[in-house]
Amino acid sequence: MFRKKQLLSDLKPGAFVDDVFVVKIKRELRPYQNGFRFTLILSDASGRSVEYVYWGDHDETAVRRIFDSIQDDSVIHIQATHGSYRGKPQLSSQPGDMVTVLSPGEYEPMDFIQPARRPIDDMLKELDHHIASVKNPDLHSLLTSVFTDPHIRDKLRIHPAAVEIHHNRLGGFLEHILETTSLCKLCIKFYELDHDLTITGALLHDIGKLDELSISTRIKATRDGQLLGHITQGALYLNQKMNTLKTPALLREKLLHIVIAHHGHLEYGSPKTPMFPEAMAVHFADATSAKVDELKTFIDSVKGNIEGDFVYYKRGNLNLLVK
Numbered sequence: 001m002f003r004k005k006q007l008l009s010d011l012k013p014g015a016f017v018d019d020v021f022v023v024k025i026k027r028e029l030r031p032y033q034n035g036f037r038f039t040l041i042l043s044d045a046s047g048r049s050v051e052y053v054y055w056g057d058h059d060e061t062a063v064r065r066i067f068d069s070i071q072d073d074s075v076i077h078i079q080a081t082h083g084s085y086r087g088k089p090q091l092s093s094q095p096g097d098m099v100t101v102l103s104p105g106e107y108e109p110m111d112f113i114q115p116a117r118r119p120i121d122d123m124l125k126e127l128d129h130h131i132a133s134v135k136n137p138d139l140h141s142l143l144t145s146v147f148t149d150p151h152i153r154d155k156l157r158i159h160p161a162a163v164e165i166h167h168n169r170l171g172g173f174l175e176h177i178l179e180t181t182s183l184c185k186l187c188i189k190f191y192e193l194d195h196d197l198t199i200t201g202a203l204l205h206d207i208g209k210l211d212e213l214s215i216s217t218r219i220k221a222t223r224d225g226q227l228l229g230h231i232t233q234g235a236l237y238l239n240q241k242m243n244t245l246k247t248p249a250l251l252r253e254k255l256l257h258i259v260i261a262h263h264g265h266l267e268y269g270s271p272k273t274p275m276f277p278e279a280m281a282v283h284f285a286d287a288t289s290a291k292v293d294e295l296k297t298f299i300d301s302v303k304g305n306i307e308g309d310f311v312y313y314k315r316g317n318l319n320l321l322v323k
Contacts, residue, residue, distance in 0.1 A: 002077055002102060004111040008089075009046035009301045015082045017091060020102065022112045022217040023074045024049055029067045036063040040070065042091065043218055045114045046301065047168050052080065052091040054099060066099050075102045075112070075217055112217045113160075114169030120157050123174045127156075130181050130203060136196040138247045139255075143200060145241060146207065155210050162209075163219045165315075166290040166297070173210065176289055177203055183285035191277060197251075198278045201258035205282050208234025208259075231269060234259050258282050295320065 005019045021042035029038045035057040043049045056063030070076060079098040080091040093099055131143045146152060161167035161176040169175075181202040188195050211233050212225030224233065235256055242252045257279055263270035264283040274280040295313070299322050302311050309323045 001105070002107050004044060004108075007046035008042075008044050008048040008050050010305075011082045011089070013082060013084065013089075017078070017080045017082050018098070020075060020077050020107055020111070021052075023070060023072055023076060024218060024220075026070060026072055029064060034058070036060050038063070038067045040076075042076075044112050045110075047114055047164055047297070048301075049164075050089050050091055051085070052078070052093070053085075055092060055094045057095050062095075069101050070099075073217060073220075075107045076100060077102055107217075109217050110170070113215065113219065114172075116169060116171035116175070118171065118175060120171050120174070123171060123178055124153075124156065126178055127174065127203070130178075130199055134196045134199055136200075136251075138245070138251055139196050139200045141245055142238075142241060142247060142255075143203060145245065146204065152210060158215060159210055160213060160215060160219050161206065161290075163213065163221065166294040168219055173206065176286075176293070177206060179289040179293075180205065180282065180285045183288055184281050187277075187281035187285070191281070193278050193281060197254060197258075198281055201255060201262075201278060201282045202285060204234070204238060204255070205259055205262040205286055206230060206234065207237060208232065211237070229269060231260055231263065231271075254278070262286050 002020045006017075011017065021044055023040050024043045025041035027039040029036055032055070034055070037053055037055050040052045041049050042052050054063070054066065056066075077098060077100045078091070078093060080093045083090055083092060127147065131140070131147060134140045134143055156174045158170050159174070160169055160172040162172070167173065167176040181199060184198050184202040187193055188198055208230030212221060212230035213219060214222050238259060239252070239256060242255070254276070257272060257275060261270050261272045261274045261279050262283050264274060264287065266273065274283050295316075298313055299311075299320060303322055306322065309321060310319050311322050312318070313320050
């Protein structure tokens, strides 16, 4: 069995790489001055992606044989040089370097997904504690119906909260909704919010992500996830659940509003902005959990690899202190 040797986040410029990666994107075969080449986007458990280019010779048949053997989600064993192109990291191979597609059983699938940061069983106990704290019978019935579903319970043990950016690891979804709920409890305390509605909204705000994302050797969006998105998927799922449970109309509408407004802004994908305090609390708690995890994960990944006190974070257009 082939195991990961080094994460993308730890690779040094100029290093020779002999390792396994998962194929995120496969791009077309093209001619170039010295033969034929193709490009892949590879990823691993670091959560990062890197461009990989195979620079083949003029034997198109041989290059195409390698190209055709590779598919999206393939796990490949490559030998390559780590360099850069237009300021971005790039792995490159040439004829004579190994490029082999591995079969299931020849690799460990969890080598390509970041491990959970907290024990899953501990997080499930915390989830059940939050559910028990909800005394409104309609909301408690809804939470129980959702989170005791064996299919959903199994997903909670492994599901991430995102493809990348924040909580993109095993159990990341559960970790994120628990963080959101804990932050909301502070708002309940300081602003005397409706406890049961706020806790229920916090626990269910991202429920659509269980259908939006799938996990195998990498995290990716499902087809309906791409077409609908988790806000729409979550609202549809919860509306059906509450219709079955005969949840009172106003309560159903308020909970659905929390779900569809939790991104806070129209330009961020929410069709409505928060219209009452409990919805606003869930929005900011969700954003705080996501943003803090994003920045901490990035800073942790670059510590030890830079000499100065600050590092530029391109995605957020931020200059971050890392000391």
